[in-house]
Every structure is written in structure tokens, then in C-alpha cells.
Amino acid sequence: MNDIRKPMSEEYAQYLRDESQKTGTASLIAFPKTTEETAALLALCNQERLPVTVQGARTGIAAGCVPAGGLILNLSRMNRVLGCRRLESGSFAFRVQAGVILSEFAGAVESKRFSISGWDEDSVDACRMLMKGGDFFFSPDPTERSATLGGMAACNASGARSYKYGSVRPYIVALRAVLADGRPLSLRRGACFAQGRRLNVSLDDGGCIEATLPSYRMPDTKNTSGYYASPDMDAIDLLIGSDGTLAVITELEVTLLPQPGCIWGMLAFLPGREEALDYVLRLRAMDEGALASIEYFDAGALEILRRQRTGNAVFASLPEFSESAGAAVYTELHCEEAKEALALLGRAGEALEAAGGREEETLVARTRSDLLALQFFRHAIPESVNLLIAQRKKECAVITKLSTDMAVPDRHLAHMMEYYHDALDREGLQSAVWGHIGDNHLHINILPRNAAEYDKGRALYTLWAKEVCRLSGAVSAEHAVGKLKVDYLEIMYGKAHIDEMRALKKAFDPLCLLGRGNIFAGRGAM
Numbered sequence: 001m002n003d004i005r006k007p008m009s010e011e012y013a014q015y016l017r018d019e020s021q022k023t024g025t026a027s028l029i030a031f032p033k034t035t036e037e038t039a040a041l042l043a044l045c046n047q048e049r050l051p052v053t054v055q056g057a058r059t060g061i062a063a064g065c066v067p068a069g070g071l072i073l074n075l076s077r078m079n080r081v082l083g084c085r086r087l088e089s090g091s092f093a094f095r096v097q098a099g100v101i102l103s104e105f106a107g108a109v110e111s112k113r114f115s116i117s118g119w120d121e122d123s124v125d126a127c128r129m130l131m132k133g134g135d136f137f138f139s140p141d142p143t144e145r146s147a148t149l150g151g152m153a154a155c156n157a158s159g160a161r162s163y164k165y166g167s168v169r170p171y172i173v174a175l176r177a178v179l180a181d182g183r184p185l186s187l188r189r190g191a192c193f194a195q196g197r198r199l200n201v202s203l204d205d206g207g208c209i210e211a212t213l214p215s216y217r218m219p220d221t222k223n224t225s226g227y228y229a230s231p232d233m234d235a236i237d238l239l240i241g242s243d244g245t246l247a248v249i250t251e252l253e254v255t256l257l258p259q260p261g262c263i264w265g266m267l268a269f270l271p272g273r274e275e276a277l278d279y280v281l282r283l284r285a286m287d288e289g290a291l292a293s294i295e296y297f298d299a300g301a302l303e304i305l306r307r308q309r310t311g312n313a314v315f316a317s318l319p320e321f322s323e324s325a326g327a328a329v330y331t332e333l334h335c336e337e338a339k340e341a342l343a344l345l346g347r348a349g350e351a352l353e354a355a356g357g358r359e360e361e362t363l364v365a366r367t368r369s370d371l372l373a374l375q376f377f378r379h380a381i382p383e384s385v386n387l388l389i390a391q392r393k394k395e396c397a398v399i400t401k402l403s404t405d406m407a408v409p410d411r412h413l414a415h416m417m418e419y420y421h422d423a424l425d426r427e428g429l430q431s432a433v434w435g436h437i438g439d440n441h442l443h444i445n446i447l448p449r450n451a452a453e454y455d456k457g458r459a460l461y462t463l464w465a466k467e468v469c470r471l472s473g474a475v476s477a478e479h480a481v482g483k484l485k486v487d488y489l490e491i492m493y494g495k496a497h498i499d500e501m502r503a504l505k506k507a508f509d510p511l512c513l514l515g516r517g518n519i520f521a522g523r524g525a526m
């Protein structure tokens with residue numbers, strides 16, 4: 001096979017960074033199109049002892065795909081949907097290459113239009129059944145829909161709808177992957193389990209990996225902090241969330257859910273965060289499973305949106321909202337019928353009034369276009385903050401995104417919100433807070449204006465990580481650890497458990513070539 005690696009040049013400069021704005025270094029880059037090409041590249045790099053960093057769409061915000069020397073293995077050209085099958089449940093599973101983009105896949109599922117060239121007959125038949133039958137959807141939605149399915153698997157991504165549907169993990173039923181030395185493996189959910197903490201994984205060439213799982217207990221919250229490890233676990237769950245450090249995922253099989261008959265959105269504005277928290281707790285108490293998301297935006301986030309609406313043409317279509325709004329909460333209702341959604345909307349309206357919000361200022365989306373407008377509002381906040389950080393980085397090179405991604409158990413939400421805001425006020429830092437409050441998972445975005453504020457922000461991040469860990473929470477709930485949260489992972493699990501993770505990494509990647517700098521400091525697990 002030809003060596004498809006190309007020397008790095010200015011043409012590929014964008015591949016040195018992701019949405020965190022951290023920039024790395026690399027000597028070579030390659031864009032394989034198949035598992036076989038990926039395997040050949042990895043075998044070659046292994047011979048040369050060259051580090052390899054896997055990339056999907058580079059939408060990550062923990063710098064996981066930012067290279068630390070060596071080869072950039074960019075999977076964006078592995079973007080074919082390979083086949084489909086009908087499940088016993090009546091739903092469908094799709095086999096895709098890892099570089100398939102979420103928005104393209106979700107769009108194809110919605111419109112039931114697939115390029116079936118190269119599919120086997122069973123897949124074509126299953127696709128015909130899908131076209132004739134009801135509607136289905138792929139529920140994982142990490143806001144940034146240009147992410148790849150492989151990247152989402154590597155981060156165990158979730159997002160707003162995870163309140164109802166969880167992260168991407170349970171929707172992945174099979175994986176094909178390639179080890180750092182080029183040997184492929186195939187994992188199917190339900191087919192390979194650890195015995196206690198001992199895990200034996202068979203490889204496609206008849207070989208086997210023997211590893212011991214770390215002994216920590218994972219938090220009882222949303223979590224993608226370090227390796228997924230639990231006694232008797234399914235082996236597939238170890239690769240999901242492994243942040244590009246154990247193997248390169250080249251193909252996935254993902255499942256769909258039946259599309260709810262009626263999806264409505266509701267964006268409520270409240271005077272401030274105390275009222276918003278009260279409203280959220282009322283929403284959670286009344287929910288019987290029809291709320292897909294409960295999302296929060298604080299005064300800082302709303303202020304950024306107000307400025308974007310008037311100052312940036314891209315955001316001109318954002319809905320207007322009252323100057324007096326000091327917080328907002330977005331909920332998405334997934335019901336079977338409009339009657340059910342209407343009743344739920346009424347109860348949410350009562351909860352809003354009881355919490356001090358004004359029902360007449362609420363924006364309700366009952367049509368698809370209105371729903372997209374409210375989802376755009378939701379997406380516009382991280383997008384705007386990323387733009388702002390990129391701009392500030394031009395003035396002060398050390399600045400990277402300082403956005404927390406921590407979740408705590410239900411009972412600690414109110415305490416953590418106060419804890420965050422007290423510290424921000426005390427230090428006089430600009431911030432925007434938003435995120436998945438339904439899951440007690442907020443993104444505290446510190447917006448430093450200079451290096452001194454950046455350092456203060458980093459110190460606060462450490463302080464918060466300690467508090468979150470004291471409360472049995474997770475330092476990374478959905479973005480994975482990447483390179484930016486390595487220190488917080490050690491706060492969460494301690495050195496002894498990090499060493500257990502190192503040993504596990506070495507069983508899969510003895511030369512520590514894959515994803516250097518992710519999860520572990522420096523040269524990985526060396």
C-alpha cells in the first residue's frame with residue numbers, strides 16, 4: 001500500500017487545533033478512507049515509533065484531537081454510511097464509517113435518503129422497510145452537529161437531550177477499531193464481558209489483549225472522565241469515551257429511536273438564577289419522562305446573545321427578549337400527541353409563574369421552523385463564546401477556552417451554582433454560564449481579558465474541580481478529558497487510579513503512541 005502520509009505545511013495549519021483554540025504540532029498528516037488504510041498507516045507509525053493523534057471534525061473543546069507531534073490521522077474522508085438492518089424492536093441500526101458527520105447522518109435518517117451504493121442486499125431491503133414504515137431519529141445531539149460519529153463515540157458525547165435519552169453510549173451497538181500497532185478488532189454489545197476486573201479482548205487476527213480494569217467507582221452522574229470501568233462490564237464500553245487513546249474507531253453501528261409524534265420547545269425568561277433554579281426543580285418534579293431537555297442560560301450568556309443579535313449578521317435572526325431577563329430556561333417536550341404536549345406546557349407555565357417568571361414573555365415553538373429558531377438560540381451561546389475566545393486569543397496568545405464540564409448529583413446543584421457564582425464575583429471575572437441544568441451539568445465559561453485573568457480562571461477551575469469531586473461528581477461530563485483536563489482527572493481519581501488507567505492504556509498501546517497528552521500528562525502512559 002502507498003504511504004498516504006503528507007508532510008505538514010501551511011495548507012494543513014487548521015488541523016493543528018480544535019475548538020478549544022489550543023494549537024499543537026505535527027510532522028505528517030493522512031486522510032485514510034477505509035479501515036484497511038487506517039490499519040496500514042498505524043502499522044507504519046508503530047514501526048517508526050511515531051505518535052498518532054486521531055481527528056474527527058475537530059469540534060472538541062478539550063484539545064483531545066490537537067496533535068502532540070507525529071502524525072495527524074484525520075478521519076473526515078471516512079464518511080460513508082455502509083449499511084442498515086432492522087432490529088427486533090422494529091427500529092433500525094446503521095453501520096457507518098467513523099468520519100460520518102452527525103448533521104448529515106441525522107438529515108439522511110429524517111429524509112430517509114441514503115446513498116446505497118455498495119450496500120449488501122439485506123441492507124437495501126432494511127432501508128426499503130425504513131422508507132415504508134414510521135419515522136425514526138438518532139437521539140444523541142451534542143449541539144455542535146458538525147461533529148463526527150467517531151468523535152462522539154470517543155468522547156461519549158451527550159448534549160441537551162441527554163436529560164431524557166442519555167449519552168451516545170447506549171446507541172452504539174458495535175464498533176470496528178484498529179490498535180496502535182495496526183491490528184483491527186471488532187466489538188459487539190453483549191458479546192464480550194470482563195470477568196470482574198479482568199478483561200480479555202479478542203483481535204481479528206486471532207490475538208488477544210489481556211488487561212485489568214481500574215478499580216475506581218465511577219460517579220453516579222453524567223460522566224466521561226477517564227476510562228469507563230466497572231466490574232463485569234461490556235468491553236465495547238471501554239472504547240466508548242476512551243478519547244483517542246486506546247484504539248482508532250473506524251466503524252460504528254448505531255441505533256435509532258422512534259420519532260416522537262410531537263416535539264415542542266419552550267424558552268422561558270426569569271428575573272435571575274434563583275428563580276431559574278426554582279423553576280428547574282419544579283419542572284423536574286412534575287416530569288414524567290416527556291421532557292427531553294432542561295437547559296439554563298445565566299445573565300452573562302444572555303448579555304452575549306443581546307450583543308451578537310445586533311453586532312453580528314450571522315446572529316441577526318435570534319429571537320428578541322426582554323431587557324429585564326436575568327436568566328432563561330429552555331425545555332424541549334417530546335410527546336406522542338399535541339394534546340399531551342399542550343397539557344404539559346400548561347403545567348410548565350404554572351411552574352414558571354410559581355417560580356417568579358412571566359408566562360407572557362415565554363417563547364413557545366410548535367412548528368419545525370420555530371423549534372429550529374429556539375435551537376439556534378441554544379447553539380448561538382457556545383458559538384458566540386468560542387468566537388469571543390478566538391478573538392481574545394489574538395490579543396493574548398496564552399488564552400484557551402476555559403469552560404467547565406462538571407456534573408454533580410441532584411442534591412448538590414443549588415450549592416454548586418452558588419459556589420461558582422460566589423467565586424466569579426469575588427475574582428471579578430467575566431463569565432457566561434449555561435448548559436444542561438436538568439442533569440446538574442453547567443458549563444461555566446470564564447472569559448479572560450488578559451493573561452492574569454486567565455491564570456485566575458485556571459485557579460478557579462481547580463478549586464471547583466476539588467469541590468465537585470468532594471461531592472462525588474465528575475470533572476468531565478461530556479467533553480472528555482483531552483489535554484485540558486488532565487490535572488482535574490487526577491483530582492477526581494487520585495494518582496493510584498491514574499496509574500491503573502496507565503496500565504490499561506499500555507495493554508492496548510504498549511508504546512503509548514495514540515492520543516499523546518490525552519488523559520495522561522506528558523507522553524501519555526510512559
Ligand SMILES: Cc1cc2nc3c(=O)[nH]c(=O)nc-3n(C[C@H](O)[C@H](O)[C@H](O)COP(=O)(O)OP(=O)(O)OC[C@H]3O[C@@H](n4cnc5c(N)ncnc54)[C@H](O)[C@@H]3O)c2cc1C
Binds near residue numbers: 243
Ligand atoms: C459550539 C459547540 C458546542 C458543543 N456542545 C456540546 C454538547 O452539548 N455536548 C457534547 O457532548 N459536546 C459538545 N461539544 C463538543 C464536541 O462537539 C464533541 O466533543 C464531539 O463529540 C467531538 O466530535 P469530533 O468529531 O469533532 O471529534 P474531535 O474533536 O476531532 O476529537 C475529539 C476526541 O475524540 C478522538 N477521536 C475522534 N475521532 C476518533 C475516532 N474515530 N477514534 C478514536 N478517537 C477519536 C480525538 O482523538 C479526540 O480525543 C460542543 C462543541 C462546540 C464547538
